[in-house]
Amino acid sequence: MAAPIIRRALLYVPGSSSRMLEKSRALNVDTIAYDLEDSVTPGKKAEARSNLRKLLEQPRVKGIREQAVRINSVDSGYALDDLTEVLKAPNIDALVIPKVNSASDLHFVTDVIRHTLPHRHSSNDQSAAHPPLRLIALIESAKALIDLQSICRATPYLSGLIFAAEDFALDLSITRTPSLREFLYARSAIVTACRAFNLPSAIDLVCTAYKGEQGLQTLNEECVDGKRLGFNGKQLIHPSQVEVCQEVYGPQTDETEWAMRVVIANEKAEKAGRGAWTLDGKMIDRPVVGKAEALVKKAELCGVDVGALKDRWSTQEPE
Ligand code: COA
Ligand code: MG
Numbered sequence: 001m002a003a004p005i006i007r008r009a010l011l012y013v014p015g016s017s018s019r020m021l022e023k024s025r026a027l028n029v030d031t032i033a034y035d036l037e038d039s040v041t042p043g044k045k046a047e048a049r050s051n052l053r054k055l056l057e058q059p060r061v062k063g064i065r066e067q068a069v070r071i072n073s074v075d076s077g078y079a080l081d082d083l084t085e086v087l088k089a090p091n092i093d094a095l096v097i098p099k100v101n102s103a104s105d106l107h108f109v110t111d112v113i114r115h116t117l118p119h120r121h122s123s124n125d126q127s128a129a130h131p132p133l134r135l136i137a138l139i140e141s142a143k144a145l146i147d148l149q150s151i152c153r154a155t156p157y158l159s160g161l162i163f164a165a166e167d168f169a170l171d172l173s174i175t176r177t178p179s180l181r182e183f184l185y186a187r188s189a190i191v192t193a194c195r196a197f198n199l200p201s202a203i204d205l206v207c208t209a210y211k212g213e214q215g216l217q218t219l220n221e222e223c224v225d226g227k228r229l230g231f232n233g234k235q236l237i238h239p240s241q242v243e244v245c246q247e248v249y250g251p252q253t254d255e256t257e258w259a260m261r262v263v264i265a266n267e268k269a270e271k272a273g274r275g276a277w278t279l280d281g282k283m284i285d286r287p288v289v290g291k292a293e294a295l296v297k298k299a300e301l302c303g304v305d306v307g308a309l310k311d312r313w314s315t316q317e318p319e
Helices: 018-024 042-055 079-086 103-116 142-146 148-152 165-172 181-196 212-229 239-249 253-271 286-301 306-312
Strands: 009-014 029-035 064-070 094-097 134-139 158-163 201-204 233-236 277-279 282-284
Touching: 009 018, 009 239, 018 029, 018 042, 029 042, 029 233, 029 239, 042 079, 079 103, 094 103, 103 134, 103 148, 134 148, 142 148, 142 165, 142 181, 148 158, 148 181, 158 181, 165 181, 181 201, 181 212, 201 212, 212 233, 212 239, 233 239, 253 277, 253 282, 253 286, 253 306, 282 286, 286 306
Parallel strands: 009 029, 009 233, 029 064, 064 094, 094 134, 134 158, 158 201, 201 233
Antiparallel strands: 277 282
């Protein structure tokens, strides 16, 4: 079975910067999106493609959970050359597709990967060694936002949506403010579409502040806000942002503990024929148990020792 997907942090690394590419190998991060799009100037596209191909031919490093490439948009004139080069490398797990404006952008990429990597995309050989490439779509325009349903239905490989605030603001002629209020509708629509179409990742806007205490404070506030809206990850531009982001979007100790207590007590409540019961003075019923089960699963995927937690709370009873 393919490894489960956890993308609390998605860090962009410009494909044209040998120094940053080298640095990225030492990081502990859920997803790296090696970039061929906006952080690479037109004159450097070819060099960046070849850098990425070489990098993704190297053995995997332990700290990086998922290696993705952000190609150029389908209408840029660069996308086919990007795909032709980077799909030759064996250790590529996902593609980030910018400026997805309609389902046809994803149809194009899906056709190319099916023809280029038939061993990964034929329905009878989806072995653990060669899982299908995952696609993550960037939503950055008004058109994309009103077409979310057809975008989500466009390809079986879609694994998440990303909200791109800067291009979206440009498209709508709006100015980003610290409150992010102007993006509320778009962010909420994206999260809702991910849930409705069962896509594992809803990834929030980039925090452009990364310097010093103030930068990390802003990042922390944005992560908390995004998590409340239902995002489960965030785009990052600098290694200094990874820890805060993975911490906020990761399982919180008190949350995981509560979830384990609910799961354990629920088994006992069910045996006693009780669908609704109480813990710490609050009612617990099926949706709350479902949420607790999801939290325990996520904690496990993020490396928490849930076995030890289970032992610790084995005597938890429903009130
Ligand atoms: N990935 C890997 N390494 C990175 C990095 C990144 N995204 N951003 C910075 N670094 C490295 C730098 O190379 C530097 O390494 P060094 O100390 O060995 O020289 C170190 O981290 C500290 O970097 P710093 O000096 O604080 O930043 P900078 O001025 O070198 O770079 C940015 C700042 C914003 C230009 C850079 O972080 C960047 O290009 N980020 C990605 C931008 C991007 O991809 N945008 C498109 C998507 S929105
Ligand atoms: Mg963009």
